[in-house]
Amino acid sequence: KKFLKRLAAGVLAAAVAAGLSGCGMATSGKRIIRISHAQAETHPEHLGLLAFKQYVEERLGDKYEVQIFPNEILGSAQKAIELTQTGAIDFVVAGTANLETFADVYEIFSMPYLFDSEEVYRSVMEDTDYMQNIYASTDEAGFRVVTWYNAGTRNFYAKTPIRTPDDLKGKKIRVQQSPASVAMVNSFGAAAAPMGFGDVYTAIQQGVIDGAENNELALTNNKHGEVAKYYSYNKHQMVPDMLVGNLKFLNSLSPEEYEVFEEAAKRSTEVELAEWDKSIEEAKEKAKTDMGVEFIDVDVEAFKEKVLPLHEKMLKENPKIRDLYQHIQDENEKIKGGQ
Ligand code: GCU
Secondary structure (H helix, E strand, O other), X not given: OHHHHHHHHHHHHHHHHOOOOOOOEOOOOOEEEEEXXXXXXXXXXXXXXXXXXXXXXXXXXXXXXXXXXXOOOOOOHXXXXXXXXXXXXXXXXXXXXXXXXXXXXXXXXXXXXXOOOHHHXXXXXXXXXXXXXXXXXXXXXXXXXXXEEEEEEEEEEEOXXXXXXXXXXXXXXXXXXXXXXXXXXXXXXXXXXXXXXXXXXXXXXXXXXXXXXXXXXXXXXXXXXXXXXXXXXXXXXXXXXXXXXXXHXXXXXXHHHHHHHHHHHHHHHHHHHHHHXXXXXXXXXXXXXXXXXXXXXXXXXXXXXXXXXXXXXXXXXXXXHHHHHHHHHXXXXXXXXXX
């Protein structure tokens, strides 16, 4: 089944790359805008992207048609970023971990316990003026971030319960294919196993790994709750996903068109954020009652203590994250002080 899925993805990606549909033109003569993402069609990001499609087509529908490809059908995040880089497709939703190899400022989001609270996380991400700088950091790679989506808080989940940091010892835990994520999970005392998102289910099922770390939707949307029954709220990361656009395409738009795409991106984020909180509650309920997943509250401080030295280390090794780190610390202080 997996082979067939791979094959289908490969054929589709090759067809897209070769521009079989006529260099992005539909038979109707419209320019096709292709967006790839890794989630199911019920996921908040898909719903946000539908709002993006609707907004663009309502205003520029005589010229553009937006096509959304969910479920990694065009390939894993890494693959889809490459397709966006070359312009074979126009947009991809990618987690910041997947962007690290293109611009190392994105390593900051892999830093554990970076934001003191969800309030701080949201306020930093919503500061679009500040984030523009960061968004432009992949220009050299040929793509640019146009907006962010909430991808929640990441926690460990596994086949056996993780109640204390000691329970992570010797466990093989899947991480995203990013050096900073590998370093993070290793400093928790586990053994990091980097792999693509689409491979995680089978790897847990077959016992290649003991567990993984992600938001609650991985249990339901990606069905990991069928194979991993213990989800521990150790809250090591709050991370965004980014909507990334091919830079040449973005630069080819007239100022009026650009404005439409910009507004469409903004609205897609509004829809995604509103859907997010709802979907987390629903996912927890579903995971508990339908899948028999146990949600475990842990002593977060104990987990935090294990990995805090990583802050110094990362700051020392990567000067590009220092400004944003300071900015986030200021925001942590400000919100703590209730200003
Ligand atoms: C989440 C996140 C994705 C990420 C995935 C993963 O689903 O939204 O961007 O790629 O986790 O762990 O690979």
